[in-house]
Amino acid sequence: MEQVRYITEWFGRYDGQNIDDYIKLGGFETVRQLADRGIEATVAIIAESGLQGRGGAAYPTGIKLTQAREAIGERKFVVCNADEGEPGTFKDRELLKQNIYQVIEGMIVAGICSDAKEGIIYIREEYTWQHEAINDAIRQCRDRKVLGENVLGTGYAFDIRLFSGAGAYVCGEGFALCESLEGKPGRPRTKPPFVKQAGYLRLPTLVINTETLSAIASILRKGADSFKAYGTEISTGTKVISISGKVNKPGVYEIPFGLTISEIIDGFGGGMKDGSKGYFVQIGGASGGLLPVGMWNTRYTYEGLEAVGLSVGSGAIVVADETNDLRDYLKVIGEFFLHESCGKCTPCREGNRQLHFVLNNLAAGTADAADLKRYDSIMNVMKGGSLCGSGKTEVVPFLTARKYFPEAFRLEEAN
Amino acid sequence: MEGVVQNLVAEACAKHGNDSSALLPVLLELQERSGKHYVSREIAEEVARALEVTPGQVFEVVTYFAALSDKPRGKYLIQICESTACSVVGYNALLDWFKEELGLEVGQTDADGLFTLATTHCIGACDVAPAVRINNEVFGNLTREKVRELISERRAG
Ligand SMILES: Cc1cc2nc3c(=O)[nH]c(=O)nc-3n(C[C@H](O)[C@H](O)[C@H](O)COP(=O)(O)O)c2cc1C
Numbered sequence: 001m002e003q004v005r006y007i008t009e010w011f012g013r014y015d016g017q018n019i020d021d022y023i024k025l026g027g028f029e030t031v032r033q034l035a036d037r038g039i040e041a042t043v044a045i046i047a048e049s050g051l052q053g054r055g056g057a058a059y060p061t062g063i064k065l066t067q068a069r070e071a072i073g074e075r076k077f078v079v080c081n082a083d084e085g086e087p088g089t090f091k092d093r094e095l096l097k098q099n100i101y102q103v104i105e106g107m108i109v110a111g112i113c114s115d116a117k118e119g120i121i122y123i124r125e126e127y128t129w130q131h132e133a134i135n136d137a138i139r140q141c142r143d144r145k146v147l148g149e150n151v152l153g154t155g156y157a158f159d160i161r162l163f164s165g166a167g168a169y170v171c172g173e174g175f176a177l178c179e180s181l182e183g184k185p186g187r188p189r190t191k192p193p194f195v196k197q198a199g200y201l202r203l204p205t206l207v208i209n210t211e212t213l214s215a216i217a218s219i220l221r222k223g224a225d226s227f228k229a230y231g232t233e234i235s236t237g238t239k240v241i242s243i244s245g246k247v248n249k250p251g252v253y254e255i256p257f258g259l260t261i262s263e264i265i266d267g268f269g270g271g272m273k274d275g276s277k278g279y280f281v282q283i284g285g286a287s288g289g290l291l292p293v294g295m296w297n298t299r300y301t302y303e304g305l306e307a308v309g310l311s312v313g314s315g316a317i318v319v320a321d322e323t324n325d326l327r328d329y330l331k332v333i334g335e336f337f338l339h340e341s342c343g344k345c346t347p348c349r350e351g352n353r354q355l356h357f358v359l360n361n362l363a364a365g366t367a368d369a370a371d372l373k374r375y376d377s378i379m380n381v382m383k384g385g386s387l388c389g390s391g392k393t394e395v396v397p398f399l400t401a402r403k404y405f406p407e408a409f410r411l412e413e414a415n
Numbered sequence: 416m417e418g419v420v421q422n423l424v425a426e427a428c429a430k431h432g433n434d435s436s437a438l439l440p441v442l443l444e445l446q447e448r449s450g451k452h453y454v455s456r457e458i459a460e461e462v463a464r465a466l467e468v469t470p471g472q473v474f475e476v477v478t479y480f481a482a483l484s485d486k487p488r489g490k491y492l493i494q495i496c497e498s499t500a501c502s503v504v505g506y507n508a509l510l511d512w513f514k515e516e517l518g519l520e521v522g523q524t525d526a527d528g529l530f531t532l533a534t535t536h537c538i539g540a541c542d543v544a545p546a547v548r549i550n551n552e553v554f555g556n557l558t559r560e561k562v563r564e565l566i567s568e569r570r571a572g
Pocket residue numbers: 052053054055056057058059064081082083084085086169170171172173174207208209210212213388389390
């Protein structure tokens with residue numbers, strides 16, 4: 001199957017680093033257009049496109065930009081969320097590597113539209129190998145007056161700096177991210193107020209995913225209708241996905257919404273690894289749901305996944321085959337969250353500790369009925385009582401596992 | 416000796432802005448420059464002074480974040496991914512190869528202070544899983560032979 005080249009249109013068209021090549025392709029035109037078109041008309045195009053945030057929460061980007069504009073503060077910030085912490089996800093890595101200037105273009109537009117003059121690219125520490133290239137790109141932007149006091153002669157001011165996380169998954173969450181920007185351990189704050197009103201330094205902060213920013217630039221370049229030509233009515237446009245696990249061609253692919261999971265695995269992932277038989281996929285990261293091979297005719301759309309208790313999440317698709325053991329896999333997920341829980345709230349902190357024992361027993365084949373009861377009640381408590389999205393969504397893989405994989409929860413006779 | 420620490424810290428602080436928002440970048444840079452992937456007590460205290468935050472805040476940050484450490488580690492920090500994608504394609508075998516080739520268990524550093532063996536969560540290299548990170552480089556699609564090479568190249572210096 002052919003990839004769509006919408007957001008990734010300029011991948012491979014230049015080396016991803018030379019700003020003049022990017023400008024020759026038509027780069028930063030949307031910033032100039034913005035000056036003519038006006039902010040309201042610009043945000044209206046994004047709203048009309050139906051673009052939803054690609055960081056996991058799927059919040060409509062048009063509304064988000066409008067709200068960011070309404071927020072009041074003496075300084076305002078745009079943060080490009082390049083924390084990409086969900087296991088199985090590596091698409092922002094490619095958006096940064098192959099077309100950093102488009103991310104920057106999206107940031108400038110978001111900054112002007114929300115009246116923010118300061119931008120921060122918050123990148124995960126695991127991508128330290130990319131820092132130099134990104135800093136170099138920022139420098140080239142300043143040299144060409146794409147960033148600075150008078151962006152491309154439009155009269156708007158906007159500048160960007162790069163900030164590295166330090167290896168905490170929860171720092172992808174807006175408040176935790178802001179805390180770490182302030183030099184504190186990255187733990188979420190209670191809401192309200194929200195990040196958009198009182199984020200970094202308690203000032204209005206627009207936290208927006210790398211892919212969402214890239215999409216903003218593409219949509220403004222090509223028009224809302226061109227985006228809506230892909231996908232479904234609810235899930236408009238394209239999605240940049242990361243396929244990994246037991247497939248022949250793991251990688252980053254841009255696809256239209258609406259394909260089935262099987263079509264994605266066969267058409268882009270190159271089919272199951274060496275012809276092995278599929279068992280399950282996990283969609284959307286470690287906090288994403290699990291889907292058995294019998295349900296791979298599910299459509300990859302926001303609505304299609306929601307109908308079966310899953311979501312698009314980070315855009316990750318991890319594929320497992322029959323040689324993989326779901327119990328082992330659940331243990332891996334549990335260990336991830338045990339490690340990454342920031343410990344601020346009891347349901348998530350204690351829930352993960354207890355879950356750890358249950359998952360160990362399950363994997364060892366020594367689980368009994370009481371373990372399963374505990375499993376279910378931990379899920380209830382975490383889902384309802386966790387402070388941030390981490391604890392709240394961590395239950396998704398465990399609940400979908402329980403629902404769709406009864407075989408993994410069958411107890412040995414002796415227990 | 417004290418002057419050296421002061422200068423080092425002052426330099427890093429000047430580069431990243433002299434306020435508490437510079438704490439993370441300053442610590443990451445100083446850890447990198449330590450050559451042993453850690454932030455010593457001395458450095459931590461000097462950073463607290465320079466950025467006018469409490470030593471408690473600095474220690475809390477160093478212990479909270481997985482990338483920061485208050486204990487010295489090897490010149491080469493070997494981190495094997497144990498997350499989802501790597502787990503389905505056999506991260507266990509990769510871990511065993513490193514354990515055997517290095518003669519280390521997870522969390523240990525060799526006597527020469529050359530290698531530390533550790534595990535990590537997803538490093539965003541799932542397309543080449545099972546993946547490993549050595550300092551700031553990422554390697555994937557590994558075989559036992561390649562693991563041997565990675566280690567011996569570094570042993571040779
Ligand atoms: C625990 C946790 C981790 C998150 N990690 C990320 C991340 O790595 N990258 C990201 O873009 N969003 C992440 N998010 C979502 C962000 O909080 C936020 O919703 C998103 O960046 C907004 O951008 P969008 O509107 O473009 O989706 C995370 C949320 C939670 C609760």
